[in-house]
Each structure stands twice: as C-alpha cells, then as structure tokens.
Amino acid sequence: MPPEDFWNWANLSRLLEGCYVAVSLALAARLLRNGMSRRYGVLTAFLAFSALTLIGFYFLPRRTNLYAQVYFALVPLNWGFYFALAYEAYRRALEDHPGIATAGRWVVSGGLVLAVLATSVTLLVDLSAGTQRFPVLFAVHVAERAVATTITLLLAVLTGFLLYFPVLLRRNSLLLVTGLTLYFLGKALLLLLRNLLGPATVEVLSTVNQGLNLVIVSLWFLRIAPEIPGPGGRRPTVPNEQAEEMLRRLGRLNEVLTRGPGR
C-alpha cells in the first residue's frame, strides 16, 4: 500500500506518464512488428519519440537550465510531429479515393489557411491574460496552443470533407482521425486554461492532459488492428440491375428534356 501522502497531483501525473510510456512503446512495437508502421510511419515514430522523451525527462533534474534547454529544443520537433500526424491522417483518409484526391488537397490547404486565421483571432483570449511569471514559457505555451488549435480545426475541416462526399474510412484511419482530433482538442483547451490562469495550474492540467493522452493511446492500442489488403472503405455504388434500369430511365428522360419544354 502506498503511503497516505502518495496521492498528490505530481505522483498521479508520474503514474499516468509511466502508463502512457508503456502503452505507447507497446503500440509502437506492435505497429513495427506487424508491418503497419509502413502505413502509419509518423504515428509509430511519434509514439516512440514521445515515450522516449518522457523517459529522458524523468532522468533530468527538474527546474534546471539543462531541463529547460532540452524542453525548448524539443518543442519545434514536437510541432513538426503534430503537423506530420495531421498529414498522415489526411493521406490515410483519402488514399482509396483518387476521384477526390485533388479536391481533398484543395480543401485541406484552404482549411489550413482558415484554421491559422481563426486560431490567430482566438489567441487574443490567451494574450488577454497579461504578463505571467515565466514570459518565455508563456510564449511557448501560447504558440503550442495555436498549433494544437490549428490542427484541431484542420482535422475538423477534413472530417467535414469526408462526411460530405461521404468517404468510407478504414477502421484504423477512422481511429487515427478521431484520436488525433481528441488529442489536439484536449491539448488546445488545457493550454487555453493554463494560459488564462497562470503557471500555478500546471500540475493539475498536465495530469489531466496525461490522462487524456493515456486514454487515446490505450484506445488505439486496443482497437488498431492489421488491415485486409486492397481497397478499404470502398463499396460498389450502384447495384448492377438497378443501375442498368436507372440508366435506361435517365436516358429516356434526357431525350425528353433535350427535345425542349413540353406544354
């Protein structure tokens, strides 16, 4: 039995971090072992990277310059991973649908511009909090919130496009899109709270964030499975007999229409 004072936010956060590291590494290993890392390369790399980063931070002395330097050095790398993950979700979602590939690219590109613009406006809320005790860290968190919000909006645009056409996703692609949406949505909202309320909330919010990350990675671990090769989400659009009949009727109708309006 742990001592009574064990259950504080710091220890709970460590516990969740430990579970996250274990599940992430297990999932990355499974993706590598069954060859799915070829299709989900960025996800595999991100899971391994984030787990190894947490392990590395565990051994670094907290509240030191070295800790801060490593943390700041890894921030751009993390952001790169975030955008790469969103790109992987987009690629996997539209891979079976060449007919709408370019349209999808246009929508996602336009969505990115709109997401950046919308996010820029929402940053006014963060910046309204005024100066904080650690201005550099605050700036990094504001930027990270911007990145997370942008990717959340981008994934929302992608989801809207998929629903409009309507694209039938493979199960793993659906899990990836939903998991990433929840991941970035949670991150954006928790960072918003942190930016508004100051560094005193970090302990609680980071624990909640770890819990959310653990739930998402566990969901992926439990649900992501090897896929059957071949075109995934596609179904025949038109049953043959119905199609032939429909074609005949449409032909007759078009003949009538091209003859001109009847009175």
Place this chain on the structure above:
Amino acid sequence: MQALLAHPNVVAAVVALSALLLAAAVWGHRRLRTAHVRQQIDWKTVQSFNGEYYRPLERILGEDDQRFLERLPGYQPEIGGEFRKQRREIASRYLDRLEREFRQLHLLARTLVRDLEHDRPELAVALVRSGAEFRWNLWKVRLRLTLAALPLPVSALRPVSPRGLVEAAVWTQAQIRVLHAQAAASA
C-alpha cells in the same frame, strides 16, 4: 487545484466549451463510422426524378395568376388571400419534394465522384458549388414564401424564380448519367 478553484467562471466556461466540442467530435466520429448506412441511396427517388414535373412551380410562385384574378369582376381581397395561401401550400409541397429528390441525386453524384478511378477535381468542385447554390436558392424561395404569409408589403420584394433549383437537379442528373456510363465502361 486552488488556482483553478479561484477562477470558477473561467473553468466553467472552458469545461462547457470542452463538452460542446467533445460532443461535436463524437458526433463526427459516429457519422463517419456509419457513413455506409447513411449513404443508402433511395433508388426509387433517383429513378423517378423528372425536371418537367416542376415546371408548374414557376407559375405557382409567379404573380401573373394573382394579377389575372384581381382583374376579374367580383374580386375581393379575401378571395385573393385564400388563393395566395393555397398557392403557398402547393409551392411548399413542390419544394419539399424537389429538395428530397435533389438530396438523393446529389448524394449519388457525390458518391460516384468519390468512387472514380481518376482524379476529377473540377467535377468535385462543380458538385460542391451546385449543392451550395441549390441550398441558397431554396432558402431564398422559402424565405419569400414565409414573408408572403406575413402582412407585409412583400410585393416590393424581387420575385424569386425556382428555375435555378430545377436546373441544378437536372444538371446533377446529367452528371450521374455520364459518371455512371464511365463507371460501366471501365467495369
């Protein structure tokens, strides 16, 4: 924890926002997961669509019959009011049916474009545009009908034509024919 509890309004606002966005994410996930069910096309509706059926709609929404009625001897405003009410009801039924048929036609066209073997961005964009235009025009016609039911000087409003609505449906039907012929040829 104290820092959070010290700002209950901010926390409550962010929690409410989180709940709303989470619900939207779950809704999106469920819709994507059940896309194969929702894309069941009502073939009866698709097959039975005929643009000619909606030709009377233009006359129903027009002012000519009303003006003709007003010129008849014995005309009374009550008769005109009843006539307009009936016309609005008929037009509304036509629009409901047209909307239902267009939705099915457009869904089928989108599905066919989605399943194309070759990239057709211009067609995908044209479909998006036609869908948006249809909805915009339908909204305008419906708004006009709603305003006409109110005791307002709606005759000052510019009359709206349903032609764009029917043309959008006929265009979509033509695209389905071409797309399906291509699909049948490549099968």
